[in-house]
Amino acid sequence: MSAIKASLRHLSLLAFLCLLSACAATGVREATHNTQLPRHAELTDTPFFPQAQYQCGPAALATALGAANIQVTPAQLTPEVYVPSRQGSLQIEMLAAARRHGAVAVKIPPQLDAVMQEVAAGNVVVVMQNLGFSWVPSWHYAVVVGYDLDKELLWLRSGTYERFEMSLSAFQRTWARSEHWAFVALAPGRLPVSVGADDVAKALVAYEKNTSVTARKTAYQAAVNQWPDHPVLLMGLGNAAYADNDLPLAAATFQHMTDVHPASAAAYNNLANVLLAQKHITQAETVAEKGLALAGDNQQLKSQLAQTLAEIRQSQK
Amino acid sequence: MMMAKRFLSIFLAASLLFTGSMQAVQAAMIGTDQVAESTISAKGAQDRAKIVEILSRDEVQSELVKRGIDPAEAKSRVAALTDDEANNLASQLDKAPAGGGIIGAIVLVFFVLLLTDILGFTKIFPFTRSVR
Numbered sequence: 001m002s003a004i005k006a007s008l009r010h011l012s013l014l015a016f017l018c019l020l021s022a023c024a025a026t027g028v029r030e031a032t033h034n035t036q037l038p039r040h041a042e043l044t045d046t047p048f049f050p051q052a053q054y055q056c057g058p059a060a061l062a063t064a065l066g067a068a069n070i071q072v073t074p075a076q077l078t079p080e081v082y083v084p085s086r087q088g089s090l091q092i093e094m095l096a097a098a099r100r101h102g103a104v105a106v107k108i109p110p111q112l113d114a115v116m117q118e119v120a121a122g123n124v125v126v127v128m129q130n131l132g133f134s135w136v137p138s139w140h141y142a143v144v145v146g147y148d149l150d151k152e153l154l155w156l157r158s159g160t161y162e163r164f165e166m167s168l169s170a171f172q173r174t175w176a177r178s179e180h181w182a183f184v185a186l187a188p189g190r191l192p193v194s195v196g197a198d199d200v201a202k203a204l205v206a207y208e209k210n211t212s213v214t215a216r217k218t219a220y221q222a223a224v225n226q227w228p229d230h231p232v233l234l235m236g237l238g239n240a241a242y243a244d245n246d247l248p249l250a251a252a253t254f255q256h257m258t259d260v261h262p263a264s265a266a267a268y269n270n271l272a273n274v275l276l277a278q279k280h281i282t283q284a285e286t287v288a289e290k291g292l293a294l295a296g297d298n299q300q301l302k303s304q305l306a307q308t309l310a311e312i313r314q315s316q317k
Numbered sequence: 318m319m320m321a322k323r324f325l326s327i328f329l330a331a332s333l334l335f336t337g338s339m340q341a342v343q344a345a346m347i348g349t350d351q352v353a354e355s356t357i358s359a360k361g362a363q364d365r366a367k368i369v370e371i372l373s374r375d376e377v378q379s380e381l382v383k384r385g386i387d388p389a390e391a392k393s394r395v396a397a398l399t400d401d402e403a404n405n406l407a408s409q410l411d412k413a414p415a416g417g418g419i420i421g422a423i424v425l426v427f428f429v430l431l432l433t434d435i436l437g438f439t440k441i442f443p444f445t446r447s448v449r
Contacts, residue, residue: 084385088415096397141416
């Protein structure tokens, strides 16, 4: 009996010691053992904007945008992201404000490896941390600019510190409290390296709302080069080219989309419109009819194709 | 003041004209977002978003104004959001974490946090160096 008690005591002591010595946070080992990553990377050219009180959001955003060669100051960003009643900035608006300044804002996967992959590829990462606990939260935005896997360290532009050093474990714990929220803000034409096609497509669809046609085309073109058959990316490139009056590119893109996604009524609809703009009326009509047949029971697509067809027939008169 | 008003009305008129012409050009083209909705997002989520959306754009804007944001700025902030984001923002304004930076911790928790900092669980104080 006393033997069991003694071993229990040992066990609890061990658990306590383990807590005290702060065993490496989960996810740190995966990163330090990742052979795909360079052991060390740091983006020393990243600009630094020391934050004013409560203004870590604008400061972090200005840092990331500056790194993407978009010059903007925290003071300019404050009215775009800061919520006075909350004395802080919300995540959704951080992404939206990055887009307002012409950067493609993409959330990256919630893993330490992903942060490092981006840094190694030359992209700084905006992260949200809770530097306190859930019961005394201290929400904070900072920008990861470097790491060292052997020393298990990470460097950030953070608050009033130009090169804030954190152990990977401490970073991982503070970052985990925001559910590992992080994003990159990239100049159009650059792509994140840790993000899949669907999420890049989503980010680009959000991006195209508030941006110039040229930037939009550049951004989609880069993504299509990476993922040549993705339906949303093809649609985006085709539409951007059409809006930019680059009809040959628009036609080629939608043509390719009908080849790789032969069931996509939307691709046929837009191809027909481009052909119409190019004055290939008969061809346009054939394509639109094919699209209408593919629309099936989808009322929205059906009416859109019917309208396209009507416009084509109108132009024949 | 007169100047500002005149400028604003000219600006509004110009932007109205601009949106009008945009729609005319794009009439029969299907937008990228429509394809994205059907290929990437789940069908249910997209229908739900549509229903809420009709209410929310203006609502989100007035909610932002209530929280101390300039009305003109609130308008462009809402305009920068996607439909999904606008919906989410409305419900998150008071709940979602707002990154503001390092707060002054209460004296009582100061020592607790100092200790947890040193152990590497937190990083409140810049001067601490965690044991790991």
